[in-house]
Amino acid sequence: MQQIDQLAEKIFLIDNFDMKMKERTGTYVLAEENLTIIETSASPSIPFIIDGLKKLNFSLSDIKYIIVTHIHLDHAGGAGLLLEQCPNATVVVHPKGARHLINPAKLIKGAKAVYGEQFDELFHPILPIPENKILIMDDKDELHIGKECTLTFYHTPGHAYHHFSIYHSVVNGMFTGDTAGVRYPELYKDGVELYLPSTSPNQFNPEETLESIKLYESMKLDYIFFGHYGMSATPAKVYQQIHTWLPIFLNEAEEAYQQSTLMSEQIKATKERLSIKVTEHLQSLGIGLNHPVYNILALDISVCSMGLIDYLQKKYEAVKHL
Known part of the structure; x- marks a missing residue:
């Protein structure tokens, strides 16, 4: 339909x-x-x-x-x-x-x-x-x-x-593609606003993400229009959640990165760690494990994990050559 x-x-x-x-x-x-x-x-x-x-x-x-x-x-x-x-x-x-x-x-x-x-x-x-x-x-x-x-x-x-x-x-609004992260409309219907960073490979850069968020903040927008999916009339919540979740994504990926030298294992561990963090957060807000949003989150977290490990590999490779 x-x-x-x-x-x-x-x-x-x-x-x-x-x-x-x-x-x-x-x-x-x-x-x-x-x-x-x-x-x-x-x-x-x-x-x-x-x-x-x-x-x-x-x-x-x-x-x-x-x-x-x-x-x-x-x-x-x-x-x-x-x-x-x-x-x-x-x-x-x-x-x-x-x-x-x-x-x-x-x-x-x-x-x-x-x-x-x-x-x-x-x-x-x-x-x-x-x-x-x-x-x-x-x-x-x-x-x-x-x-x-x-x-x-x-x-x-x-x-x-x-x-x-x-x-x-x-409308004093910004079409942000993926830079301001992903909105989950399935949760909005249950009274929960969730916005997660989009850290997919292979050009993810956390510092530049935060600079772009700073631009949005400086413009005092009334609306953000996401590539995935729909509109937020609460930009301040979007910025706050990206500022909260981005360090969590990076920290969990860093832990996973340090535990193995195999990229596949690093990605797998990152996915598992992030899934636990996001699930615990949603459960604290009353979102049960049978909610359909978890199928979508599994896909997003998998792609985000690839991008996070790709970013860390490049970061440490660059340090080696200093």
Whole structure:
């Protein structure tokens, strides 16, 4: 069943059913004079986006801008496939991500290395985007999409080097992709707000994450719009939880890293340690072990553990060469 939520007067959220999961990854629709969407998810999500746009009474030829916060495949993998059906659209991307959308060979190779036989089901096809259909937005660049609506782009590394966030002037909100972490709407329905850092490989950097969070804080935002998933009207809680959980993630990964020299064992131990920490926290808030959120958390914690150990390996390798 298609899910579309109206978050503000001209802002809608389409559920992409990424990885066949409800409320996992979403596409934001900005219904301004220049119709704009933010995030495409992977190619298997494109039919859900198209269906959602039809339900909102928009045609694909209406789309002017397709914005991706970064080029990870769960945010931008479907951009090429969608663009094929949007004759008047341009894809907006970070300067460090543009070449990988034009030639996605490295993205495909990297994803196949991680996902193996699951690649086709999760991501196929990943289509190249013509260079003349790419619009690069640098730090603090602006894009006017309506008479009263301007989007401003900010470099926000931490999750990835090729990541920007998009400030929406009308609602005083920021589309943060993965930089501000992950929101769990399944828990929100039970009165629990949980926001966890997204530390996936291979460009995670905690110092840069905190600098990006500091930027958000300085702007006194009213709303944060997450890549995963939905909107928070309590940005202060988002920042507080990232500040709380990021040191926990790093400390647990450090303990696991020091206990073994095998990367696979380090990742496994990190996953186990983080799972215990998050589960204990949720149980203290009355969330039982039968709650469906734990299936989603298991996936996220697994990917986060890979990124944390990758970060620590690079960190200690750099120390060796000093």
